[in-house]
Amino acid sequence: MSTKKLWGGRFQAQAETWVDEFGASISFDQLMADEDIEGSLAHVKMLKKTKILPAEDCDKIAAGLEELQQELHEGKLHFTVENEDIHMNIESILTDKIGPVAGKLHTGRSRNDQVATDFHLYVKNRLPQIINEIETIQKTLVKLADENVETIMPGYTHLQHAQPISYGHYLMAYYSMFKRDVERFKFNMKHTDISPLGAAALAGTTFPIDREFTAKELDFSEVYSNSLDAVSDRDFALEFLSNASILMMHLSRFCEEISMWVSYEFNYLELSDKYTTGSSIMPQKKNPDMAELVRGKSGRVYGHLLGLLSTMKSLPLAYNKDLQEDKEGTFDTVKTLLPALKVFNGMVSTLKVKKDNMRHATENDFSNATELADYLATKGIPFREAHGIVGQLVLQGLQTHKNLQDISMDEFKEISPKIEEDVYEVLKPEVAVERRNSLGGTGFTSVRNQIKAAKAQLNMD
Numbered sequence: 001m002s003t004k005k006l007w008g009g010r011f012q013a014q015a016e017t018w019v020d021e022f023g024a025s026i027s028f029d030q031l032m033a034d035e036d037i038e039g040s041l042a043h044v045k046m047l048k049k050t051k052i053l054p055a056e057d058c059d060k061i062a063a064g065l066e067e068l069q070q071e072l073h074e075g076k077l078h079f080t081v082e083n084e085d086i087h088m089n090i091e092s093i094l095t096d097k098i099g100p101v102a103g104k105l106h107t108g109r110s111r112n113d114q115v116a117t118d119f120h121l122y123v124k125n126r127l128p129q130i131i132n133e134i135e136t137i138q139k140t141l142v143k144l145a146d147e148n149v150e151t152i153m154p155g156y157t158h159l160q161h162a163q164p165i166s167y168g169h170y171l172m173a174y175y176s177m178f179k180r181d182v183e184r185f186k187f188n189m190k191h192t193d194i195s196p197l198g199a200a201a202l203a204g205t206t207f208p209i210d211r212e213f214t215a216k217e218l219d220f221s222e223v224y225s226n227s228l229d230a231v232s233d234r235d236f237a238l239e240f241l242s243n244a245s246i247l248m249m250h251l252s253r254f255c256e257e258i259s260m261w262v263s264y265e266f267n268y269l270e271l272s273d274k275y276t277t278g279s280s281i282m283p284q285k286k287n288p289d290m291a292e293l294v295r296g297k298s299g300r301v302y303g304h305l306l307g308l309l310s311t312m313k314s315l316p317l318a319y320n321k322d323l324q325e326d327k328e329g330t331f332d333t334v335k336t337l338l339p340a341l342k343v344f345n346g347m348v349s350t351l352k353v354k355k356d357n358m359r360h361a362t363e364n365d366f367s368n369a370t371e372l373a374d375y376l377a378t379k380g381i382p383f384r385e386a387h388g389i390v391g392q393l394v395l396q397g398l399q400t401h402k403n404l405q406d407i408s409m410d411e412f413k414e415i416s417p418k419i420e421e422d423v424y425e426v427l428k429p430e431v432a433v434e435r436r437n438s439l440g441g442t443g444f445t446s447v448r449n450q451i452k453a454a455k456a457q458l459n460m461d
Helices: 017-023 026-049 055-073 086-098 100-106 111-147 167-192 211-217 227-232 235-261 289-312 321-349 355-361 369-378 383-400 409-415 422-426 429-434 444-458
Strands: 152-157 160-166
Touching: 026 055, 026 086, 026 100, 026 111, 026 211, 026 321, 055 086, 055 100, 086 100, 086 111, 111 167, 111 227, 111 235, 111 321, 111 444, 152 167, 152 355, 152 429, 160 167, 160 429, 167 235, 167 444, 235 289, 235 321, 289 321, 369 383, 369 422, 369 429, 422 429
Parallel strands: none
Antiparallel strands: 152 160
């Protein structure tokens, strides 16, 4: 393969090898090799259609590119640092294959619009994969929620027992988070689905190119309307990294709770052996390592977002070499995100819910205090006064080790003669949950409505 710089006409001195290595991006941007060839195929078809190049030249170039694409898929292409990036490597290999006519491929374009096109295509091709993995998790959560509508657990605020809730309701909260993630990535598609090809270096070109044609060939829905913006815009990558960071935050929160809830202190869940590890010294250990890794990798993705924001913050128009730093973080985020989603789904789909332990945790606390306050309010006692009364009862209960449901009717009558035997029914955890059927509430009917809507959204049977 030729290693002479394809841009080196005006240069007299040659950089040392270590300088070339510092400036080269082929070590990572070779991941866009398929996209680079696709973009070149669309470009040469346009050059033929517009008669900018002779048809026979275009046909020879296209045939050579198709051969390269086949060799790429067979793992036969090899790239060099001397040719810097994926664009120059492909052109150099093509030149070796079909001769000097390969140099005509670059007519009417620049590496600036070429790399932007490749990067758009790379992200565009992977967004559907990510969306699909999130929707798979959503289906797992809906199925698990459907099985646990009447599974009672403590609901928490400040990590303190607050009110009893349905475990199905808890799961549907994360379903809703992931639904917003899907919406964000779908919106990300809008800004990714724009073609920069034909913007050339920064100012467009004097050749009579057809940008709409190449956009259609590459399945872009529109083209950039400004050539300066086309080569310098990385908003779509920032949106992707931002969306990925929010998604990883949601996964991390869930994994944090999984890590707590499989502990002896909570003992609400048990993870499959397939998603846990042991200790090299403590035989009894069953560690939630996969949950911890997903949680830990959120920081990695956050770092890539901050890195690209920092790179972009002071860049003048149009293209600058700094933009070479836009890809590694994005590539690594894809590499991190897809396995994390798969592992998370496998972990959640195989976990065991310890329903009795969850319910028992609601029977030896004061999470039914609000129920008693609401009950007193229905008897005509102002809620704020009822709140104070129940607060005093909780304090007494803590001192005497007596729960609210253990208070005798005589003691209740001292509070208000309007209190009847039905108060004990109201104080049961399952009744407290079942009655909360306001829109979006944890009541069984409300949760089933949430699940029904989710199944329709996901086209689940």
